[in-house]
Amino acid sequence: MADQDFSTLTNDNIVAFIGDIFKRRGADSYLGEEVTMSEHMLQGAQLAEEAGASDAIIAAALLHDIGHYTNEFPEDALAQGIDNHHDEAGARVLEKFFPGIVTDCVRHHVAAKRYLCATDPDYFGRLSPASVHTLGLQGGPMSAEEVAVFGANPNLEAILQVRIWDDQGKVAGKVTPDFDYYAPLLQRVVDGPESPLSRRTRSNGQEMLETKP
Numbered sequence: 001m002a003d004q005d006f007s008t009l010t011n012d013n014i015v016a017f018i019g020d021i022f023k024r025r026g027a028d029s030y031l032g033e034e035v036t037m038s039e040h041m042l043q044g045a046q047l048a049e050e051a052g053a054s055d056a057i058i059a060a061a062l063l064h065d066i067g068h069y070t071n072e073f074p075e076d077a078l079a080q081g082i083d084n085h086h087d088e089a090g091a092r093v094l095e096k097f098f099p100g101i102v103t104d105c106v107r108h109h110v111a112a113k114r115y116l117c118a119t120d121p122d123y124f125g126r127l128s129p130a131s132v133h134t135l136g137l138q139g140g141p142m143s144a145e146e147v148a149v150f151g152a153n154p155n156l157e158a159i160l161q162v163r164i165w166d167d168q169g170k171v172a173g174k175v176t177p178d179f180d181y182y183a184p185l186l187q188r189v190v191d192g193p194e195s196p197l198s199r200r201t202r203s204n205g206q207e208m209l210e211t212k213p
């Protein structure tokens with residue numbers, strides 16, 4: 001795929017665009033962990049697939065940390081996300097192309113750690129040292145009020161599950177499929193009935209039908 005024009009992202013080139021980031025930046029270290037960024041995200045996807053998760057949830061596990069690379073995205077996609085943390089920034093660049101359940105899992109994966117620390121007595125003990133360190137910077141365990149608000153998210157179960165795979169996807173040397181293995185799955189999610197572009201296409205089609213006699 002030489003000379004792909006990524007200046008405008010569409011549902012036809014977003015998967016290749018993300019694959020390009022994995023290939024060029026995937027070897028970056030995952031701060032304080034013993035795996036690279038791509039190893040970490042691919043381990044998350046593998047855990048999701050092994051658990052029998054849906055394509056959308058596997059996509060969320062694969063892409064949950066893509067917000068570390070929002071500086072790779074064209075400026076129009078970046079405009080809103082640039083000043084945000086990597087969870088919010090990742091959700092902002094994905095939400096044009098991926099269903100809400102995917103972007104919810106990405107957007108809330110840091111908050112999910114704070115939620116689980118407040119609600120699951122065993123969860124904290126399973127965090128890596130780097131993740132314990134960042135917990136403090138991220139606000140520590142949620143308050144009861146925060147737990148109540150966060151717990152009302154209709155996608156809570158998926159959000160928490162992706163977080164747990166995030167925590168588990170830090171095993172040095174673990175063999176996983178590569179990005180290309182997941183590319184057709186990502187394309188199915190982008191093209192699926194729940195994706196924002198599909199919805200827009202469908203509603204435009206309906207409007208056309210309705211205005212014609």
Ligand code: FE
Pocket residue numbers: 040064065166
């Ligand atoms: Fe992560």
